[in-house]
């Protein structure tokens with residue numbers, strides 16, 4: 013039996029106990045995160061193996077992976093190692109990929125040559141998480157990843173995502189990694205981030221003590237080994253188990269007698285000489301073994317014997333024998349494929365090669381793998397370690413690897429491969445294609461500056477029209493997503509290519525034309541040209557119903573922005589949607605249709621549209637699009653006055669998009685407004701600060717944010733700041749030639765009045781009112797009437813408030829109605845209409861309570877019970893007492909969804925759902941799910 017398989021681990025009782033406790037906890041459904049950290053050779057892998065054995069005995073299902081330096085660029089490489097065995101074993105699959113896990117299937121699809129393109133927005137994390145949850149239905153799971161310092165970035169993100177949501181799952185995560193200073197910079201922060209989780213249990217195996225060293229030395233060299241000799245071994249290695257074992261092995265092999273006299277000899281060897289020992293030991297196995305070991309050091313662990321043999325220049329027989337020798341010497345693991353027992357040994361061999369030689373060997377490995385038809389990404393791992401040679405075949409391989417990575421959602425890896433492909437100096441056509449693909453990946457990972465540069469360069473090259481069209485298309489998307497980068501260049505490129513393609517490929521030309529409209533619509537500096545463009549597009553679209561519909565949507569949206577009557581515009585949108593939009597316009601034109609419907613207050617249709625799009629985005633695993641859609645739903649539910657739902661939608665949206673995304677200002681705006689309406693001004697203030705920290709104030713699409721912050725400041729009594737925000741919003745809107753929505757005016761007018769600038773207040777209020785009457789959307793008109801009442805005051809106030817109430821009664825803006833009723837009640841009680849006033853106050857309180865507007869409900873109640881000091885208390889039970897999150901969970905559960913389904917829909921964990929439900933049951937005074945619908949009045 014080889015020495016190194018270490019039957020016992022010395023001085024690790026405490027660590028093993030902790031591991032066992034962690035596993036027990038996981039089996040009992042308390043997810044645990046165990047980290048083992050330490051320098052090379054300290055015994056991390058050995059401990060992890062012990063943990064794995066214990067898990068196996070306890071009936072847990074192990075998911076294992078070992079990261080390696082060479083495979084670090086592979087997007088989701090480690091995740092695939094972890095999950096592929098289970099996925100392959102389970103032939104039916106249906107259960108594993110049930111529910112939100114569905115989109116993860118594409119991570120396990122065989123690699124194939126596919127153009128980089130389809131669904132670049134795929135985001136694996138959420139679906140992978142649910143895949144793991146589904147696996148736990150079979151047995152408690154151990155997720156074991158060794159050598160995390162080399163985990164690819166995407167997999168590390170997933171591990172972090174899982175760690176964050178592990179609570180309540182029968183999952184133990186056991187991760188090992190070198191101490192951060194030795195780890196690659198890129199992964200350092202995420203590892204540190206995980207280690208800093210309060211729930212993480214970190215183990216730091218210590219060097220072995222002197223007595224342990226003595227025991228090990230005597231085991232190897234014989235019981236008669238002298239104490240001094242053994243101690244010298246300990247000192248020389250600092251108690252590092254690997255170094256100690258290697259040192260002993262080397263001394264043994266050299267025939268050193270373990271006497272006291274030999275202690276000096278040991279000291280002379282010095283510490284950290286493992287590599288020297290190993291190389292020496294290897295040399296004793298003969299040249300074939302050395303060559304094979306070198307070949308595997310270059311190829312990476314898990315190499316096929318024939319291939320490694322060929323690279324080492326050995327015949328198959330010789331290679332086979334050499335491999336056996338290496339396994340016997342405990343340098344290679346005993347397995348079907350070749351690989352090192354210790355990564356440190358691989359590193360020693362690898363570093364022993366001269367840099368030029370390493371590159372040559374990687375180039376040869378790439379050649380050999382490509383000749384065998386190995387997956388492009390595997391070939392690519394080697395290409396990345398060679399210098400460019402201008403080989404055009406490499407360009408093809410790298411692009412194909414990029415397409416595979418992108419298909420799995422590894423956009424960063426894809427971008428890296430494409431950058432490397434460019435370094436191989438492809439010719440103009442291929443260069444343009446590669447640049448366009450790269451730009452597209454960079455847009456997806458929000459590296460806008462790089463994307464801009466690459467896409468613009470692609471446009472200057474002498475390449476096919478279709479290729480430049482792709483570049484122009486993505487430059488347009490880049491402009492939109494980034495909030496205006498290169499907007500003019502994008503518009504110019506789209507216009508000129510749409511023109512060039514008009515006769516050759518009218519459909520494509522229209523696609524570009526529709527993108528052009530989106531870019532032009534979005535940015536103030538371009539909007540001057542919109543009318544002409546729209547006319548041209550409409551002419552060109554004749555006979556293409558889908559694109560005619562796109563034109564309709566644009567013109568309807570413009571009508572609304574100009575403040576024209578909503579009814580006509582809404583008819584246009586409805587017709588357009590009934591016709592159906594072309595595939596390419598599904599995102600931009602559809603979003604514009606949604607915005608128009610929102611402004612025209614056609615909420616029912618808008619929600620239908622959002623829901624249908626959400627189903628699609630979920631199936632595709634497109635996280636960002638889901639975030640955008642949740643933002644729309646957040647804004648709609650807010651307008652309808654359901655603060656609970658609005659907050660939950662905004663929270664969900666914020667979980668799904670990156671901070672720099674254009675939809676973030678809207679999400680934050682909704683969240684702020686909800687808190688303002690609730691009277692939770694501190695919470696609102698914190699949100700505003702978060703928004704500012706995201707850099708929202710410097711972005712293109714910030715009107716919603718400015719309005720929300722303005723309202724917050726006014727509510728805080730910081731009137732001047734509030735008015736400044738609202739006026740700033742107004743300036744921005746006017747610069748765009750936009751007179752609707754003019755809610756900034758509505759909110760500014762009463763504050764301006766309170767600041768004593770009556771003339772300006774009246775002017776703003778009247779302008780607002782006139783615009784609202786023209787547009788005729790009842791929610792906005794009602795609000796405008798109410799704020800005008802407050803701003804203009806005295807003799808007109810009562811009439812305006814009465815009108816506001818009657819208009820709002822015809823709308824779905826319940827919270828706005830509550831405001832109007834509350835203001836009316838206050839006005840009436842001043843004017844002596846006590847009875848009518850009490851009636852209005854009662855309705856206001858009830859409505860406000862239903863909406864979740866606690867503060868307003870309380871003050872309306874106070875109004876009712878008039879008399880100072882007698883503040884009515886809100887009830888702490890019943891549906892009104894539910895928090896936003898509880899409400900949302902209850903609603904979903906009441907519709908008959910299981911906890912898991914609710915968790916998937918809300919991007920939460922099942923544990924969180926359980927917690928919300930149990931708290932909600934207490935407040936509602938119910939015991940079971942069946943009572944829910946009645947209890948929340950759904």
Ligand SMILES: Nc1ncnc2c1ncn2[C@@H]1O[C@H](COP(=O)(O)OP(=O)(O)OP(=O)(O)O)[C@@H](O)[C@H]1O
Nearest residue numbers: 018021022051052053054055056057058253254356
């Ligand atoms: N507590 C121990 N008692 C005895 N031997 C040990 C102990 N811990 C580790 N070893 C032995 O030391 C060697 C190195 O351990 P291991 O491979 O676990 O180190 P590691 O920390 O994983 O190193 P690396 O960072 O290179 O992966 C192995 O041969 C292992 O069997």
Ligand SMILES: [Mg+2]
Nearest residue numbers: 056057158159
């Ligand atoms: Mg290890």
